[in-house]
Amino acid sequence: MIKAGYTTLISVGILAAVQAGCHEFAVDCREAYGAAPVEGQWAIVGEGRRSNCDDRNFNGAFDFSTPEPLSVDQFAEDETGTSRLRLGSDPDPGIGSSFDLDGFVNGICVTFSAYERSDDTLVNNLEFEFHGTYAANRIDGDFTGIGPANCDMDGTFQVTIF
């Protein structure tokens, strides 16, 4: 009887530890808010690594930023509690290039994609997938992506909203 009690206690302990460990990495997007208020001017910065580039000059560590803040609009939540994000005004990527950003907010979790494409060369084709959490006018998180020159890239980012 005592032995069975120890066994149960240890099992519960292990489960609790696993649960606690998982809880470190899993974000409860709905823990405190509805959709976090992220509308505004976004200044994005980040750093990461690129690999497998067609042009090897792009391989290795890199950083990125938005020279001009991006205007991002946030729409009302739908029935699932998710609100969508769109560019408020189109930035100027230069002649022959295009840029777009869209995403959604679910509680404090913010997921958005950014695409920059150029008609001239593959070098300037960039695709980012950002996954972050909102706190105090900032979004911090990780990103993955492709480009330029078909590079695989990943790293961390931070959005400052003002």
Add this chain to the structure above:
Amino acid sequence: MIRQCLDTSVKILLLGTLCFACMTGVAVASPVYGQWTLVPLENDGLQPADVRMFERLLQAELATGAPGSSFVAPATSTACTDSRCAAALARQLDVDVVVYGTIFRSLERIYVTISLYDAGGGAVRAVQKMKIESVRELEAVANRIARAILTETSTSETIELGNVTSADSEMPERREGSPGAMLSVGGVVPVGDAYPGPRGGLALDLGYWIETWDFAILPRVGARWDTGSDNNDEGWLEIPFDVGAFYIFGRKDFAPILGGGAGVRFVRVKRFGAAQAGSVIQTTTNQKALKDRVWGPSLHARGGFMFFRTYRLRMTTTLDYTVVFAQPHDQGPPHSFGFSLGMIFGNRD
């Protein structure tokens, strides 16, 4: 009456002059007919076979030019070098004409002297001399000496046929050059910013020099590279594949050359910097060595001097200017000055 006498006198004078000229001309240009013999030439420095060939050619030319004559074998292998020997041989063989002479090589030249002894007159009637540079010219020498002998009658009118090389330099055979492999080494001084890193480089070329009378053509392949620096993150390499054409101002041992050419070049540059991409979201790599490789058409102008043109081993020293129509790292076009010292390994015979 007086006028008629004057006219008659003038006519007689003109007729007399004409007849005298005709008689003189016949006497001067008339070949010697009868029995001839060609004594083996005194040879110093030439292959016996070449000398025998020359003797046969000379005899054939003489026989052709004096159809009434016939040749008698000299019955001796000893050469004659003076008129006394020729006179003795004429008496011995009972011939009218003895042809004798010498042929010898001195340094780079071959000297030919042919004399014609007239046994009837008891005197040497012609002495012809020529100097040449190659045994290939012996055929031309035989022809010219035979013609000279058959059209001249007196040693006082002996002509100096001279140096074939200089006198006959207009002959295509003499102006023809020879091809040969060419190796050149030199330096390169880049101009502008297309070549990163060190401002100087080395050049090594291998080509094939095809030399015509006044022109030369040079297809070549080579390499140019930077001389190195403390910063290994910057440098350049260039591989040319081109063809040049040059005008050679002279056919002697010192000749200026001027020309140009075209081709394609491979250019590889290594530049320390950061690779950037994106506009709205700008990405920048850390500072590192960035490499770029491009191919492009190229043009070059080249001038200099050629030395020892008449020798097997020839040399050149040249300056050139080259432009490559390419944009490594979006900078360019690469252009540069160069200098080189070349050696041409050719066979002139």
